[in-house]
Each structure stands twice: as C-alpha cells, then as structure tokens.
Amino acid sequence: MVNRNSASTSTLWDFALALYAQPQVPDTCLQLQDEYNANVCLVLAMCWLDARQYALSDSGFSNLKLHISGWTTQIVEPLRRTRRQLKLPIDFFEQDETQTQLRNLVKQAELLAEKKLLKEIERWVDENSQAKDPITASNLERYMRELNAPLSLVSALRN
Secondary structure: OOOHHHHOOOOHHHHHHHHHOOOOHHHHHHHHHHHHOOOHHHHHHHHHHHHOOOOOOHHHHHHHHHHHHHHHHHHHHHHHHHHHHOOOOEOOEOOOHHHHHHHHHHHHHHHHHHHHHHHHHHHHHHHHOOOOOOOOOOHHHHHHHHHOOOOHHHHHHHO
16 A cells, blocks of 8 residues: 555655555556546556645646646557557567567556656646645546546545
C-alpha cells in the first residue's frame, strides 16, 4: 500500500512506481486505458494529487490535460501502438527473437516517454499550484466521471 504521507515528499515518478507495484493497480490502469481511453499517467497523477491533499480546480484540470496532450498524442501513444503491434504477427514475417527484442526496446522508450510526461505533470503542478487547502473533492473521481468509468475502479487505485 502506498503511504499517503510519503506522497507529499516523493516525486510523482516515485509515487507512480510504488502505486503501480501494488496488486490490482496495473490491471485497473490497463482497463481504464483500454475501455475508457484514460491517460494512465494522468490517472496516477490524480492519485498523487489526492494523496497530497491537493485538488485541482476545474480550469486547472482542463489546462493540465491541454498541456500534456501534445506529448501524449505525438510520443506516448505512437510508442504504445508500435509496442502492441510488435506483439502480433506481421504479414509474411516470422515472429522471432529479433521482433521480441525490438518490442522490448520500444517498451523501454514508452516507459521513458511516460517518465518524462510524469515529470512534466509534476513541474506543471508545482508552477501552477494554488493554496493547498484540504481536499474537498477527489481529482481521481472527477477524472473517472469524465471518462464515464465506474467509480468502483477508484478503490483498486487507493488500496
């Protein structure tokens, strides 16, 4: 379980690694990504903000999504598509160790792109943060409602 108190002192990247290592979190994140088109880095960031007791305003949330959209659509998503395609047979090409090695390299590149995205989210939050009043609404729950995802998935990300 990720310690809420450590969220205030840990980087978003460190928090995300610790949270993603928890049971059910990877499956929940993949379900949100595949079924609800969620940005998993944004999901993890919302968990981090909730743990830090920091609520983004509606305009702040919209501005953050706009800020990260270019990197997400131009870098992260194409790498993800390529990695997933490399799992499948390609017409007239035998699936072999070389294809597996290439997929692993693309997977590493995707992870680095996500790391950069998380660092950028943290930088943006630090530069655009307002007073850190006690949280009155969950950033994660707001994002789930926007995605029309069941709020029951939130519990898997908080345990």
